[in-house]
Amino acid sequence: MPGAPGFRPVTNVADRTASVLGDPEYRVEGRDKVTGAARYAADVAMPGMLHVAFVASPYAHARIVAIDVSDARALPGVRAVITGEDTKPARLGRRLQDWPVLCWDRVLFIGDRVAAIAADSAAIAEDAARRVRVEYEELPAVLDADAARGPQAPVLHPDASSYRYFGGDRPSIPHPNLQAYAVHRHGDVDAGFRAAHRVYSHTFTVPRTHQAYIEPRAALVWLDGEVLHVVTTNKAPFALRQQMAASLGIAEANIVVDAGHIGGDFGGKGLSLDEFALAYLARASGRPVRSVTRYADDMQATNTRHAATIALTTAVDADGRILAHTSRVVFDGGAYAAGKPVATLLPGDAMLTLAGYRVPAASVEAMSVYTNQVPAGHSRAPGQPQNAFAAESHIDLVARSLGIDPLVMRERNVVRPGDIDITGAPWHGTDGAEVLARLRTAAHYAEARTTPHSLGAPAIGSGVALGVRHVGRGRASMVLRLSRGRVELRTGVADQGGGAYTLFQRIVATELGIPLGRVTVTRGATDAVPNDPGVGGSRVTPVQGGAALDAARKLRVRLAELGRALADAGDLEVIGEASQETHDASMYAYALRVLVDVETGSTKVEHATLVADVGTVINPVALRGQLEGGFVFGLGQALMEELRLEDGRVTNPSFADYKIPTIADVPPLQVELITGDPGPGPFGAKSVGELANPAVGAAVANAVQDAVGVRVWSLPITAEKIWAELTRPDEVREVAGSAED
Amino acid sequence: MKFTHTATVAAPRAKVWAQVMDVPAAARCVPGVASVRASGNGKYQGTLAVQVGPVRLVLDGDLAITARDETAGTASLRAEAKDSRVGGAIHATMNLALAEKGGETELRIDSDLAVMGRLGEFGQPVIKRKADQLMRDFAECLARQASAR
Amino acid sequence: MTTHRVAFTLNGAARAIDVPADRLLIDALRDELGATGTKLGCGIGVCGACSVLVDGELLSACLLPAIFVDGHAVTTVEGLAADGELTATQDAFIRDGGFQCGICTPGQLVAATALLVEHPRPSPDEIRTWMMGNLCRCTGYYGIERAIGRAAGMT
Amino acid sequence: MSFDYHAPRSVGEALALLERYGEDAHVMAGGTATVLLMRQGLLRPGHVVGLRAIDELRGISRTGSGGLRIGATVTHREVERSAEARAYSSALIEAFASVATVRIRNQATVAGNLAHADPAQDPPPMLAAFGATVNVRSPRGGRALPVSELAVDHFTTSLAHDEVITEIVLPPLEAGSRGTYLKFLPKTADDYATVSVAATLRLADDGTIAETRIVLGAVGPTPIRARRVEEALRGRTARAVAEAAALVREEVDPIDDARGSVSYKREMARVWTGRALARLLR
Structure with a gap:
């Protein structure tokens, strides 16, 4: 790794952070996390607890002919065995409940569950699972999102109209194998294309990836009289309560969901699977039941990021200004749509195929398709890594074709407040020109572009890419109690690591003007705190943070009304509420420098500069961590991550073969923050958790082309793909590269 | 996992056809097959012992001829076998085609193999290579036997 | 299956447990001794969430048979701030x-x-x-x- | 995973146990590979014979003739930190220090690594390039075999089920001989190699290559000795390297997997063979 000798921090946040508090940030749950005291779901045990194993389908698509559980049931130590016959017609899911708790008639992917066993030990449960005999009749598998939409394709969900959909009517779909379909149009697209100097079309693909949290899913479920208790790794406990109540036919009041510390989420832990079957096993056995997912099963059979094919066409004038844009994104949704929480049932930002630019006219079509593959759900900045890889590669290709510097191309087209963007609405957020100007300076762009290559050394290249992310929206509430001069904030927010509790503490202390040490933050299960929307959608800082601020304000007002100081006001309780519906968005941009070994295609990012518009900084350490972690998350997806599937089976379901970056693989990262433009969150804060990862892939692809002149059209950008392009005969390469009209 | 194997047999097609359709005899060409017996209706039962590295498997299962067309010289077989100790199973479909070329017969086997359960976690690429080897040995052995008769 | 007595020190305190031959250290720590600070991640020795020290040597508790620590000193995260003061x-x-x-x-x-x-x-x-x-x-x-x-x- | 564990104190006791339990017994040294296979349910021995308590299997020492003896249950980290091993060849240290992560190297043993016969492992090609032999004992007696003849297929050795590796012996290096170990890791630092190259080389007095031994890892069912490359270099100079290295493409026998296609691995074998030789000739 290049770098100065001796110790040197590898990142450097410019000293422009404006924390609302001068006090250093010190995680409120930090002590628990560094001493091993912090409790995660798999750490919770109950007396008499049973262990769970599942029987999963080895087929991508099959009819269940018969299940014989007699051998499993006869094994000493087995306390309960259930099959789809016991759970039917229960299905689970976040927005659409289309995933059977246990399958009873058909299995739709490898890993789909048909039976569950509770036993005295995990080993006995697994042994019993091996003794369950399932007779299947194999059916033709639909493994390809294009084939799934053909006229001959078997319909995977013939009973889709009977599925529960939370919150209104499910959007209509033009083909039975679609999970979701949406189109958007604005402006005069045809006129834009008629006026074009040039029109460019390019198609990109992105594979399935796993969130790769280090903590596998875990759940503990028991019945206490009528009340079902659930300890879970789900990051949205109130949503899980609603899903379980609807699916299992239990009143929400009789379900208590307790989500403590969560060992990494990245979108994946919004969907729960085991909890539902465990409820049946707890009832059948009369005992607490716990499951801890084997990591290989987590990778084969939970919810991944969607694989996607993204086709973009853009009309530009002679200066490279965007006149009109059309796009078509096909997401492979896998066997179930259960993992997607949004109303469209598309990955959240599925429609943003040219985000961050002025787009006077656009026609965008996006769909998610049922296939017999691993289900796809939400994953950090859902939809964006796919679309950002495509859009930012596309813009670079257009710039190169027109002979315009890639950064100049972006400067000419980037959105400024009030411009019409890909959504058809006026852009409300970051001044894109400022982000790019800062990037130009911080990355020493002009110098980097003219660095001479020395013979025999790896080729050097620079690449830029930008990205946008909305500031989180939604409603939340929490309780603030004053007792003997101390304030306690009670929240239902689960801790998946973003630093929510420290954020709340700092907001409340700042608003009340008291030392941090006088504010405690406690988390409660769903029976102890007001409803909370959960972590996700870049929501915690603007929404839940907003509720914390509102609570502190209300307490301050009450104290003023009472004419009392905090110390002698007696006991008070207020409920803070926030509703953040502003359509505000942030922008960020990267400049990366890569080294490409031209003999092997091996690519190392040598240095990265990230400029991000973050608004007011409340937690400087956590904010920096989110940006740095987001960059490396993006780096993994850029260079190496891919769930490799063969006939519906994941062939690399472990960290031995599904590689994620280690500490030895991360380059120096310079982070520059723009803090002067306030956002809708507390004190002008914005969201950063999903701000940094999506654009890394394109930045790498663009830098690779800069270095060695070849384009990689799919993620991940592996050494072999670059090598294949470099060794391809020239005439063939030209055809692939001239995808323009 | 899909494989194609071919072998040239120094015998006329009719003779090779008879040889291949004698399933218990032909199955003995698969290294590790312990027993194969007819269970009626074009179905057979058998056991295959195979070692992939340190993993010893004893696969019990069925083999069925699902299609046969002597005129065209084509046949399809389906095999399903399971190792209950390791918790793995294999499923294979094989399409055989015989074509006569100047007194010799070209044997072509297109097979599609699925390795399931925990067994599948022991490196699919390694299993694939092992299966490839097994099918190649099978094709060559069939060719040898038919040539020799 | 044979059962084995494993006598060792855990974070400085003497412990003795009887374990079956196939018990892994991570399960002995978490399930039998209630020391859940050591975490289960990948379960195959790659991720390092279950890292422990045995006589000062860094090892994966998810790959280590519990019987291997008989007579040795095991340090987990709970033992780092033994006197209550963070290191x-x-x-x-x-x-x-x-x-x-x-x-x-x-x-x-x-x-x-x-x-x-x-x-x-x-x-x-x-x-x-x-x-x-x-x-x-x-x-x-x-x-x-x-x-x-x-x-x-x-x- | 359900077995009786036996902890013999001598090789003799261990062999008696292996004889008694036959195919139902499995030898375990450090346990990294065995525990994984047992946890997956792929290996289900009734008896595990542990070698950790056997003193005679420990230790690293120089042999009288200037070679190196490594006891079977010596861990990778012990080799990495051994002054004797370093004095023998720093390339040997490089190969052992390349294995996985420090945690695994603290547990995994030298003989266990060889017996596991994973073709992507780092030490076997290096040991083979140094011409190391393994000493093996069984109830029938002892034998010595070259490391290069130990692995016969993916995860398969030529050892009988009742044979135990007792030590690895590296012969004395010829004067002027040097070694190197290179590992191609295009994804992460903790990955298995896409291809690895272990090579030793000795120059003649006239500056030509007197002898070179090249063994590649991760590109075949076992470590692959590049004999045609070696032949092509004998008596030649650095100018012959590029042409000679190209011969390795047909000597390796890789598989398609997450680390690359067959054709890519063949090319990378060529590139890294060339780089290893260039390093030795620098």
């Missing part, structure tokens, strides 16, 4: 963003503790080579590197 490394992890979700943190801390014994003032390369066995999906590792630098008195 410099623990404190630095909090101040420098050495964790977010915290699931890999016990393993990171145990590994970093061993690193600083072997290399009291580690070079960036020594940090990277040593710590590359401890995966973190949250921080991007920058905070971990800063924290180790601070703990070693280098910042």
